[in-house]
Amino acid sequence: MEAFTTHTGRAVPLRRSNVDTDQIIPAHWLKKVTRDGFEDGLFEAWRKDPGFVLNRPERQGATVLVAGPDFGTGSSREHAVWALQNYGFKAVISSRFADIFRGNSLKNGLLTVVLDQQTVDALWQLTEADPGTEVTVDLQAREVRAGEITAPFELDENARWRLLNGLDDISLTLRNEDDITAYEAQRPSFKPRTLPV
Amino acid sequence: MGRTLAEKVWDDHVVRRAEGEPDLLFIDLHLLHEVTSPQAFDGLRRSGRRVRRLDLTIATEDHNTPTLDIDKPIADPVSRAQLETLRKNCADFGVRLHPLGDVEQGVVHVVGPQLGLTQPGTTVVCGDSHTSTHGAFGALAFGIGTSQVEHVLATQTLPMARPRTMAVTVEGELPDGVTAKDLILAIIARIGTGGGQGYVLEYRGPAVEKLSMEARMTICNMSIEAGARAGMIAPDETTFAYLKDRPHAPQGEDWDAAVAYWRTLRSDEDAVFDAEVVIDAAELSPFVTWGTNPGQGAPLSADVPDPASYEDASERHAAEKALQYMGLEAGQSLRSITVDTVFVGSCTNGRIEDLRAAAGVLKDRKVADGVRMLVVPGSARVGLQAVSEGLDVVFKEAGAEWRHAGCSMCLGMNPDQLAPGERSASTSNRNFEGRQGKGGRTHLVSPQVAAATAVLGHLASPADLTDTARTPAGAR
Structure with a gap:
């Protein structure tokens, strides 16, 4: 996983709530068997509208998505995170994220930042008034800064440590392989098995 | 503790x-x-x-x-x-x-x-x-x-x-x-x-x-x-x-x-x-969705809500967008909504009891003209069980399509999809924009409501079917 320390970039204000994973990346894109090449599928249906915020010239090259509450609801497809990253987003800000999407984002180095809706509103106003506004998402200081706005955010220390160092979860877990083996040895015999042993 | x-x-x-x-x-x-x-x-x-x-x-x-x-x-x-x-x-x-x-x-x-x-x-x-x-x-x-x-x-x-x-x-x-x-x-x-x-x-x-x-x-x-x-x-x-x-x-x-x-x-x-949340079961009745997220639902007997009635700005905005996408008017009765397609299946409602419930409503009745009904068992075994009970015959005689097992139109990754603007009553789990096909419109319903809707061509429950809608087997 790519490490995330701090990032500064222009923003895309997405004034929608309940942005579900079918909007982020429609199901027909899920037939691909790679982790890349999803950028054209990002918000595919909405991008057919030339007025959609992502299509506006002043938003080209923006890297911070500021969305309404309940972002990433719906399916567990990690393709939603890959699509946002393939397109160029480094961070997403919302007042509420769906659990699975949030977990997937943090495992891929896409920083999802929870700020209260009042701050999200302020970021929308600021970045709509001046699309050139730069937003800084600082994981070391755990704060978002833009214009006059400075907003602290929370992220559990373990997730932050993994992100700051770009650590691979599987390698970390396998450091405790003895614990796994010990657990396996004491599992009851009535637990289901898919294969004869 | x-x-x-x-x-x-x-x-x-x-x-x-x-x-x-x-x-x-x-x-x-x-x-x-x-x-x-x-x-x-x-x-x-x-x-x-x-x-x-x-x-x-x-x-x-x-x-x-x-x-x-x-x-x-x-x-x-x-x-x-x-x-x-x-x-x-x-x-x-x-x-x-x-x-x-x-x-x-x-x-x-x-x-x-x-x-x-x-x-x-x-x-x-x-x-x-x-x-x-x-x-x-x-x-x-x-x-x-x-x-x-x-x-x-x-x-x-x-x-x-x-x-x-x-x-x-x-x-x-x-x-x-x-x-x-x-x-x-x-x-x-x-x-x-x-x-x-x-x-x-x-x-x-x-x-x-x-x-x-x-x-x-x-x-x-x-x-x-x-x-x-x-x-x-x-x-x-x-x-x-x-x-x-x-x-x-x-x-x-x-x-x-x-x-x-x-x-x-x-x-x-x-x-x-x-x-903790407490629900009184006695207050419930057949329930359907009108919007583009699964929380946007109401009893079948209700009307499409007026977005202006929401106090929360974000919910109001979401309701406005949903009605626009769904092609619905605030205040119209949910029962007045006509559908093109009915889908019975998925991991939500694709098991044998679901198929029995839908077949029970459809028996000796016909799917309305102009309505396409797909019945997709949740697994090959469910399909075999349904066949052994003759449910496939009930579906086919009613004019529904009896298919092989899979996720099918729940998310339209296979050829089973809605065309743009088409509207479904679906026993699946998500009514997101485009979920069942680009531009498709989805109302989430139970298998019983799906079957009654297929017969009448508009959102309906079995209670809406009069006895005359059932054709005696000998009359066909």
């Missing part, structure tokens, strides 16, 4: 607990399908890792599979390539696979329970958010992303933060004609699509205890639509009776030991939930 059901199952699976770290949780059962696994197997190959526990892993094909002409090569080359990738991965790594055409093939969340692999007190994961279905057995079951699929393949564990718990207590008794689907749609409308975020839901109370296993699966299935990764129901005699003698259920002494353990899997009297 006592513990909740979720806490008991959690505690029994902690491999390692350390200050400042997520718990490392052992996974008893890992279900795989073609869509969310290819990148995980690639990751294993790149790092030279194997599948740690082949005996706790099983795969099937469901999302991409066609429901017609399954003996012919799959027409869509991209779908075919994805299925072939799963077959190669399973062969290379030694994973048990039930491919298209196999008698155990079907929607992964129908296959696990029917094989008896889903058992009380187990942890179950799959790269699919509707893994919550398996919680109906008192399992802790949740959807995971592809990175976590790779993690489980390699380690049979997952690092997870301990969730909070919410009791969803359903008092009283469901009135006649009100189903598990109506109940869960009403719960989601009450707590919202984000209401369950961070929680494991436990459905309890007299109305839940009376439900069959299949109805319980319908409830737990849609926990994710309320924002909760997992939903659970304490196992009881209904659960044990369902499991007894299934292919992978414990046998002999193991069965006795298992049941003794399963009986301990109830929230203690003095357990404290982090939140």
Whole structure:
């Protein structure tokens, strides 16, 4: 996983709530068997509208998505995170994220930042008034800064440590392989098995 | 202090607990399908890792599979390539696979329970958010992303933060004609699509205890639509009776030991939930969605709501956008909404009881002119059972299309899709924009409402069908 320390970039204000994973990346894109090449599928249906915020010239090259509450609801497809990253987003800000999407984002180095809706509103106003506004998402200081706005955010220390160092979860877990083996040895015999042993 | 059901199952699976770290949780059962696994197997190959526990892993094909002409090569080359990738991965790594055409093939969340692999007190994961279905057995079951699929393949564990718990207590008794689907749609409308975020839901109370296993699966299935990764129901005699003698259920002494353990899997009297919601079952009636998220629902007897009636600006805005997308007017009655397509199937409502319920309404009746009705069993076995009961004949005589098992029109990854602007009544779980096909419009309903809607051509419940709508068998 790519490490995330701090990032500064222009923003895309997405004034929608309940942005579900079918909007982020429609199901027909899920037939691909790679982790890349999803950028054209990002918000595919909405991008057919030339007025959609992502299509506006002043938003080209923006890297911070500021969305309404309940972002990433719906399916567990990690393709939603890959699509946002393939397109160029480094961070997403919302007042509420769906659990699975949030977990997937943090495992891929896409920083999802929870700020209260009042701050999200302020970021929308600021970045709509001046699309050139730069937003800084600082994981070391755990704060978002833009214009006059400075907003602290929370992220559990373990997730932050993994992100700051770009650590691979599987390698970390396998450091405790003895614990796994010990657990396996004491599992009851009535637990289901898919294969004869 | 006592513990909740979720806490008991959690505690029994902690491999390692350390200050400042997520718990490392052992996974008893890992279900795989073609869509969310290819990148995980690639990751294993790149790092030279194997599948740690082949005996706790099983795969099937469901999302991409066609429901017609399954003996012919799959027409869509991209779908075919994805299925072939799963077959190669399973062969290379030694994973048990039930491919298209196999008698155990079907929607992964129908296959696990029917094989008896889903058992009380187990942890179950799959790269699919509707893994919550398996919680109906008192399992802790949740959807995971592809990175976590790779993690489980390699380690049979997952690092997870301990969730909070919410009791969803359903008092009283469901009135006649009100189903598990109506109940869960009403719960989601009450707590919202984000209401369950961070929680494991436990459905309890007299109305839940009376439900069959299949109805319980319908409830737990849609926990994710309320924002909760997992939903659970304490196992009881209904659960044990369902499991007894299934292919992978414990046998002999193991069965006795298992049941003794399963009986301990109830929230203690003095357990404290982090939140509680109480629903009065007696107040419920057939429930349908009008909007573009599963929380935008109302009783079938109601009208399409006026967005102006929402105090919250974000909800108001969402309702306006939903009505625009759905092509509906505020104030029109839900019963006045006409549909082009009716879909009966999915991991929510594709089991045998669902097909029986729909067939019971359709028997000696006809699907309305201009309405296309698809009936897709949740698994090949469900399909065979339906055929043995003659349900396929009921569907075909009514003018519905009887198809082969798979996810089908729930998400339209195969050819079963809505055309732009088309409207469906669907027994599936998501009414998101474009979910069933680009520009398609979805109303989520129960199998009974789906069948009545197919007959009348507009959203309706079986109570709306007059006796004259039934054609005596001899008159055809």
